Structure formats: C-alpha cells, structure tokens
Amino acid sequence: MNTRFRDTSEQDRPLLTRPKRWPWLLAGGAVIAAVLALTMGGRLRQALSTDAAVSTARLSIATVDYAPLTRDVAGEGRVVAAQSPTLFAQGAGTATLAVKAGDPVKQGQVLATIDSPELTNRLAQERSNVDALRADLARAEVEARQQAAALQSAFENARIDQQTAQNDLARQTQAFEAGATARMQVERAQDALAKATLALDQARDLRGLKTDSLKLDVQAKQSALARQQLLVAELQRQVAELNVRSPVDGQVGQLFIADRTNVARDARLLSVIDLSALEVQMQVAESFARELQPGMPGEISGNGQHWAGLVSSVSPEVVNGEVSARLRFDGRQPEQLRQNQRLSVRVLLDKRDKVLGVARGSFVDESGGSYAYVVRGGVAEKMAVKLGARSLDRVEVLSGLAAGDRVVISGSDNFKGADRVLMAD
Structure with missing residues (x-):
C-alpha cells in the first residue's frame, strides 16, 4: 500500500500578469486637460478681463428691435x-330754501328766496324819485313852450314896428319931395326906422339864444330822468335776483346754509349739478x-x-x-x-408704427437713460446710449444701440456700475 502525502501543489495556480494601465490613464488625462484648456481658455480670459460676475438668473434681457410705439397715460x-355752478346771495337778508339736496330742478326754477327789506325800500324810494324827475321834465317842457311863445311874440312885434317905421319913412320922404313937409320930419322917420331895425335884430337874437337855453334845460331834465330810470332798472334786477333761480337743468348738489338763515351779500347758498x-x-x-x-x-x-x-x-x-x-x-x-x-x-x-426700441425696464430709471448694458459673448458691456420717447412697456432708442442687440433691462443694479460684467450661468 502506497501512502502519498498531500501537499499544496494542487492548491497553487499560476497568476496572470496584468498589463500596466497607468500610462494610458495618464495620456488620457493629458488629452482631456488639453481639451479643457482649449475650451475654457477663452472663458477664463473673459473672467479675468471683467470687473464682476453676476448670475444670469438674476437679470432680465431684451432684444432691441423695430416695433410700434404707443405712448399713453392710463x-x-x-x-x-362739466357744469356745477354755485349760487350766491345777491343781497343781504333772510334766505328761504325751496328745494332740498338731491331734488331735480329745471332751468329758471326758483330754488331760494331772499327777503331784503333794505333793497326793496331803496327800490321804492328810487321809483318815487323817477316820478318826481318826470314831473320836473314835464314842467320844464311847459315852461320852454311858454317862453318860446313869448319870445316869438316879441320878435313879431319888433318886426311889425320895423315895418311901420319903414312905411312912415317912405311917406315922409314923399311928402318932403312934394314940399309938404320939412326935412326934419324925414330925419325923424329915418331915426325911428333905425331903432325899429335894431330892436328887431335884438329880438331875433334873443329868441335864438333863449330857445337854445330852454332846449338845454329840457335835455338836462331828460338826462336826469334817464339816469334815475337806469338806477331803478338796476335795483329791479337786484330785487328780481333775490329769487335765486337754477341756471341749468340738473339736480341740487349741496346746500351751504340752513333754511330761514340770515345771510350776507355774496354768501354761498347752494350748488346745482348739470347731469x-x-x-x-x-x-x-x-x-x-x-x-x-x-x-x-x-x-x-x-x-x-x-x-x-x-x-x-x-x-x-x-x-x-x-x-x-x-x-x-x-x-x-x-x-x-x-x-x-x-x-x-x-x-x-x-x-x-416702426420705432427702434427695447422693452422698458428698471435700467431706464437707474441710468437716467444715459447708458445700458449690452450682452455680447457672455459679457455685459456698459454702453453709452440716448433714449427718446417712453411708453409703459417700451422705450425708443435714438443712438448707441442697433437692432438685434441684447440689453439688460432689469437687474443691472447688481453690476455696481462696472464697465464689464461676466454673465454666469
């Protein structure tokens, strides 16, 4: 029986060697950095060349264009x-009202009456003076006719005396030529004729002068009567105006006095509204x-x-x-x-109909119409402008801006007066 001892040879596996990636990552980062440098370089230069940076969300921008301009006041x-006359007292006295506030009235209707004893008494006195002056005029006319008749009679008598003296001179002259009378009688007749002629001339002159004098006296009486009649007519007008009448058709507006009030001359009584x-x-x-x-x-x-x-x-x-x-x-x-x-x-x-302008905004009041911020390439530049007519929603551009320019119409107070401001997203 073979006995084998287990070792770790079966547990070991060869490890695969991975390629090195950091050079590739380094190269990619360099490429990205280059791209960012190219794309952000201009932006960075803009940021460095401006005085401030403001978010676009805080601004309102409008485009300059041609459009109708309507200026109105709303x-x-x-x-x-249109007519609301106030009526006044034409004399001092007690005013009695005939209407109330809000009553409809017609033109000529009596609205109030003023009882003025002083004015009515004066009218009666002046009327009496008219009667007296009329009697004086009639008496002067009668006397003028009487004196004119007497003067005419004296003139006729003088004319007859002159004619008699002339006839007597003619008879005496014939008698003297016939030797029936003396020259003295003829001379006496001549003197009598001269006296009669002088008396006739004096009577004629006196008649003319006296007639003119009588005419002047009558004219003076007539003028005095006319003056007194005018005074009476004026007083009659004032007494008639004590009845305060409505000048128009309308409605009683406001009462300035209470009924049965003692008022002074030219005091306000009431007003009438012409509806x-x-x-x-x-x-x-x-x-x-x-x-x-x-x-x-x-x-x-x-x-x-x-x-x-x-x-x-x-x-x-x-x-x-x-x-x-x-x-x-x-x-x-x-x-x-x-x-x-x-x-x-x-x-x-x-x-x-066609006016170069831009939407109206707070920049008009902030700058006083002397400058505006024009947005170009993400930067708002301060430009001198001249504004003209202004309506509620538009303002006319006279100079400094052209059609298509984009202008900051509100929010420019955030620029603090800077010449160039970066528009940040």
Missing part, C-alpha cells in the same frame, strides 16, 4: 359734472402732464363698456406731483353714469 378717473354734461376727471403725473393738450383722443371704460373721449381741459396747478385733467365723451353721453362713479381712463399721447 389711470382711474371719476365722473364729474346733462358729464366729464371724467383723472390725476396725471406731472411728467406726463407737460404733454397733455386739450383735444387729445382718449378712451373711457367701465362696466364692460368703452367710450371714446377727448381731453377737454388740463389744470395749470400741480398738487402733490399730480395734475388734474378732464375728458369729455366724444359723441353721445352714456345715460347710466352717475356722479363720482369710478371709470378707467386712457389718453393717447403718441403712436408710431
């Missing part, structure tokens, strides 16, 4: 009456108000409806940085509107 307005002519008043920022002009087209909307409008007036006063502007309806006025109703208002300032 806001909220309220319906107001037949309504306008829409809106507040406009002072910067836009400079461009608003009466007659500009606008649009008024509310309750799902739209109406065309026109700017009717722009207030010359600035209050808290705003200006009041009013729009009237261009066409028939809607019937369903009410006083102080809120409506949306839009006023068209300018409209052009």
Whole structure:
C-alpha cells in the first residue's frame, strides 16, 4: 500500500500578469486637460478681463428691435359734472330754501328766496324819485313852450314896428319931395326906422339864444330822468335776483346754509349739478402732464363698456406731483353714469408704427437713460446710449444701440456700475 502525502501543489495556480494601465490613464488625462484648456481658455480670459460676475438668473434681457410705439397715460378717473355752478346771495337778508339736496330742478326754477327789506325800500324810494324827475321834465317842457311863445311874440312885434317905421319913412320922404313937409320930419322917420331895425335884430337874437337855453334845460331834465330810470332798472334786477333761480337743468348738489338763515351779500347758498354734461376727471403725473393738450383722443371704460373721449381741459396747478385733467365723451353721453362713479381712463399721447426700441425696464430709471448694458459673448458691456420717447412697456432708442442687440433691462443694479460684467450661468 502506497501512502502519498498531500501537499499544496494542487492548491497553487499560476497568476496572470496584468498589463500596466497607468500610462494610458495618464495620456488620457493629458488629452482631456488639453481639451479643457482649449475650451475654457477663452472663458477664463473673459473672467479675468471683467470687473464682476453676476448670475444670469438674476437679470432680465431684451432684444432691441423695430416695433410700434404707443405712448399713453392710463389711470382711474371719476365722473364729474362739466357744469356745477354755485349760487350766491345777491343781497343781504333772510334766505328761504325751496328745494332740498338731491331734488331735480329745471332751468329758471326758483330754488331760494331772499327777503331784503333794505333793497326793496331803496327800490321804492328810487321809483318815487323817477316820478318826481318826470314831473320836473314835464314842467320844464311847459315852461320852454311858454317862453318860446313869448319870445316869438316879441320878435313879431319888433318886426311889425320895423315895418311901420319903414312905411312912415317912405311917406315922409314923399311928402318932403312934394314940399309938404320939412326935412326934419324925414330925419325923424329915418331915426325911428333905425331903432325899429335894431330892436328887431335884438329880438331875433334873443329868441335864438333863449330857445337854445330852454332846449338845454329840457335835455338836462331828460338826462336826469334817464339816469334815475337806469338806477331803478338796476335795483329791479337786484330785487328780481333775490329769487335765486337754477341756471341749468340738473339736480341740487349741496346746500351751504340752513333754511330761514340770515345771510350776507355774496354768501354761498347752494350748488346745482348739470347731469346733462358729464366729464371724467383723472390725476396725471406731472411728467406726463407737460404733454397733455386739450383735444387729445382718449378712451373711457367701465362696466364692460368703452367710450371714446377727448381731453377737454388740463389744470395749470400741480398738487402733490399730480395734475388734474378732464375728458369729455366724444359723441353721445352714456345715460347710466352717475356722479363720482369710478371709470378707467386712457389718453393717447403718441403712436408710431416702426420705432427702434427695447422693452422698458428698471435700467431706464437707474441710468437716467444715459447708458445700458449690452450682452455680447457672455459679457455685459456698459454702453453709452440716448433714449427718446417712453411708453409703459417700451422705450425708443435714438443712438448707441442697433437692432438685434441684447440689453439688460432689469437687474443691472447688481453690476455696481462696472464697465464689464461676466454673465454666469
């Protein structure tokens, strides 16, 4: 029996020798490094040449292009009456109201009455003066006719005396020529004729002067009567205005006094709202108000409806940085509107079809419109620009930018005024 001892020869196996890989890995790493160096070199150079780096996610970028530009002013307005006259007391006295706030009224309707004893008494006195002056005028006219008749009679008597003296001179002259009388009689007749002629001339002149004087006296009386009649007419007008009447058809707005109140002259009594002519008043920022002009087209909307409008007036006063502007309806006025109703208002300032511009953003206010950041090759470069007209969503570019340029319109405050900023993903 052969006895064999087991050894480890059966457990041993030859080990395979693996090829060395590290040279290949080294070569591959070198190739990758070279590729990365080529691709990242430009990026690295950009990063080194910029002043800062900002994430693109924090920015808004828009493209410069040609598009329509519509400039308008939009806001909220309220319906107001185009005419809302305030009525005042035309004299001092006790005011009695005939209407209440909110009552509908017609033009010419009496709204209040003022009892003014002082004014009514003065009217009665002046009327009495008119009667007195009318009597004086009538008396002056009668006296003028009497004196004119007396002057005419004196003139006729003087004319007759002159004719008599002339006839007597003729008889005396014939008698002297016939030798029946002395020359003295002829001379006496001549003297009598001269005296009669002088008396006639004086009567004629006196009649003319006195007639003119009488006419002036009558005219003075007539002028005094006319003046007094004008004064009475003015007082009658003031007394008639003590009945305060509505100047328009509408509605009583606000009462400034209570019924049976003693008021002074020119005191406010009440206001009347003309509901037949309504306008829409809106507040406009002072910067836009400079461009608003009466007659500009606008649009008024509310309750799902739209109406065309026109700017009717722009207030010359600035209050808290705003200006009041009013729009009237261009066409028939809607019937369903009410006083102080809120409506949306839009006023068209300018409209052009093809304008080089970019979307409006915070860069307009941040830079004051003097520069913008243009994105080129992953870098935002600060460029000097000149901006023009501005609307709510676009701004016109006058110089510094071209169509196709990409501009940072918001978020540029993160650049801190740097000239070049790297756009990091």
